Amino acid sequence: MDGEKKTYGGCEGPDALYVKLILSDGHEFIVKKERALTSGTIKAMLSGPGQFAEKEADEVHFREIPSHVPSKVYALCMCFMYKVRYTNSSTEIPEFPVVPEIALELLMAANFLDC
Amino acid sequence: MASFPPRVNEKEIVRSRTIGELLAPAAPFDKKCGRENWTVAFAPDGSYFAWSQGHRTVKLVPWSQCLQNFLLHGTKNVTNSSSLRLPRQNSDGGQKNKPREHIIDCGDIVWSLAFGSSVPEKQSRCVNIEWHRFRFGQDQLLLATGLNNGRIKIWDVYTGKLLLNLVDHTEVVRDLTFAPDGSLILVSASRDKTLRVWDLKDDGNMMKVLRGHQNWVYSCAFSPDSSMLCSVGASKAVFLWNMDKYTMIRKLEGHHHDVVACDFSPDGALLATASYDTRVYIWDPHNGDILMEFGHLFPPPTPIFAGGANDRWVRSVSFSHDGLHVASLADDKMVRFWRIDEDYPVQVAPLSNGLCCAFSTDGSVLAAGTHDGSVYFWATPRQVPSLQHLCRMSVRRVMPTQEVQELPIPSKLLEFLSYRI
Numbered sequence: 138m139d140g141e142k143k144t145y146g147g148c149e150g151p152d153a154l155y156v157k158l159i160l161s162d163g164h165e166f167i168v169k170k171e172r173a174l175t176s177g178t179i180k181a182m183l184s185g186p187g188q189f190a191e192k193e194a195d196e197v198h199f200r201e202i203p204s205h206v207p208s209k210v211y212a213l214c215m216c217f218m219y220k221v222r223y224t225n226s227s228t229e230i231p232e233f234p235v236v237p238e239i240a241l242e243l244l245m246a247a248n249f250l251d252c
Numbered sequence: 253m254a255s256f257p258p259r260v261n262e263k264e265i266v267r268s269r270t271i272g273e274l275l276a277p278a279a280p281f282d283k284k285c286g287r288e289n290w291t292v293a294f295a296p297d298g299s300y301f302a303w304s305q306g307h308r309t310v311k312l313v314p315w316s317q318c319l320q321n322f323l324l325h326g327t328k329n330v331t332n333s334s335s336l337r338l339p340r341q342n343s344d345g346g347q348k349n350k351p352r353e354h355i356i357d358c359g360d361i362v363w364s365l366a367f368g369s370s371v372p373e374k375q376s377r378c379v380n381i382e383w384h385r386f387r388f389g390q391d392q393l394l395l396a397t398g399l400n401n402g403r404i405k406i407w408d409v410y411t412g413k414l415l416l417n418l419v420d421h422t423e424v425v426r427d428l429t430f431a432p433d434g435s436l437i438l439v440s441a442s443r444d445k446t447l448r449v450w451d452l453k454d455d456g457n458m459m460k461v462l463r464g465h466q467n468w469v470y471s472c473a474f475s476p477d478s479s480m481l482c483s484v485g486a487s488k489a490v491f492l493w494n495m496d497k498y499t500m501i502r503k504l505e506g507h508h509h510d511v512v513a514c515d516f517s518p519d520g521a522l523l524a525t526a527s528y529d530t531r532v533y534i535w536d537p538h539n540g541d542i543l544m545e546f547g548h549l550f551p552p553p554t555p556i557f558a559g560g561a562n563d564r565w566v567r568s569v570s571f572s573h574d575g576l577h578v579a580s581l582a583d584d585k586m587v588r589f590w591r592i593d594e595d596y597p598v599q600v601a602p603l604s605n606g607l608c609c610a611f612s613t614d615g616s617v618l619a620a621g622t623h624d625g626s627v628y629f630w631a632t633p634r635q636v637p638s639l640q641h642l643c644r645m646s647v648r649r650v651m652p653t654q655e656v657q658e659l660p661i662p663s664k665l666l667e668f669l670s671y672r673i
Contacts, residue, residue, distance in 0.1 A: 215639065216639055219639055235642050235645075235646040236646070237647065237649065240646035241643070241647055241659070241661070243639070244640055244644060244647065244665065244669070245661065245665065248640055248668070252638065252640070
């Protein structure tokens, strides 16, 4: 119907579709859980022994990544989109260009995130 | 004598999927030498595939049509030289742009092939010459063929016509390669122990002779940024040349027998060489270190055995487009696909009398040519590369190892960037 607002699933509970990533200065990103799990680091953070049973929301804190460094945030997003997009693709794996100017920063971020 | 390291169970190695075959036609005089298929090549834009069919001819097929044929008609495809079996063409005038099959009669046994296409902005190295016989335009695709008598013939791929005849080598031209920067600089490697550098934009003027080999030169390859050339040859020779000044940078030592094939990785950070000593080595071309060894005979042969007839000569090696996989052809009737971080193959395929191999331009298919003039195709193992690897390639395309070592990054990342993991 027109005028109906779209509602999204939340970050709460074990079936949460989304997960919240919190950077060191408090900025929050909400990302689809399936995409976030492509990062080995985030996967470990979400399922590690530090998980409390009564924890409501799936949150991951990145104390090292400040939001004012756009390349690192950019790297986070790239990691998620890239792997999910191409892992189960039965078609040709297309080119994924990485601009040389940011390649080094992206490498460090990708190494941290293990993706 | 085993083909794989003892800890590997041969039955667990995946067999590659066959895509198709192009079989040479039977000819009345097939007892004579000259049937061999010494080179296969793909055009840089993926539009054509060429192979030296034997009997002094080269066959050029439009690659996408060829792939379609394989999918439609099954894998066997006997090419009949008398009928140019083109698929039905549209009558709406699209014929001019549709690539056509050609069979080129070169007049002599063909030993090497290379495709070249020009980038108009790349100036020829000669000074201020206005009048050229050939103006190579933007959509011109050239095929260079190296012959038994030392001549090199340059053909136009779209029309099949002969454009240039380069005469200088006195012996078999064993390998040809164009500079990847579109400048139409051609390098030829010959059994006369030299390599020659030709400028095709200057009507094929020979610019330089590279001397240094003591024996036959088997193969040569440009680095992707066209700054370095690797040449390999008999008597264990592996040389690296600076292609701005045409001086020798260094010799890479390590093989025990003739070195017959070489190929750079797409980011120029790795060099693969194949030798009759049963091994493929992966080198860092910037400092000459050996990073990986891919063995084809186990236990590894002693230097004396490796330096002689050991029935396990490696004939060809090729780097894949993704910079992660390498294919090798050896005399034990197997094609091997390797990952650069494992020392045993991830896939194998059976092939008798294989002589040469090349990956397609997009890296999805490996073509291998055999002694009887046929070509076989397999699907390459595909894998989504990690984002770290893509970043590594992007960085290494512009940075040699020495600069990498100076970067202010953690040592583990330094090792990763230098391909030492």
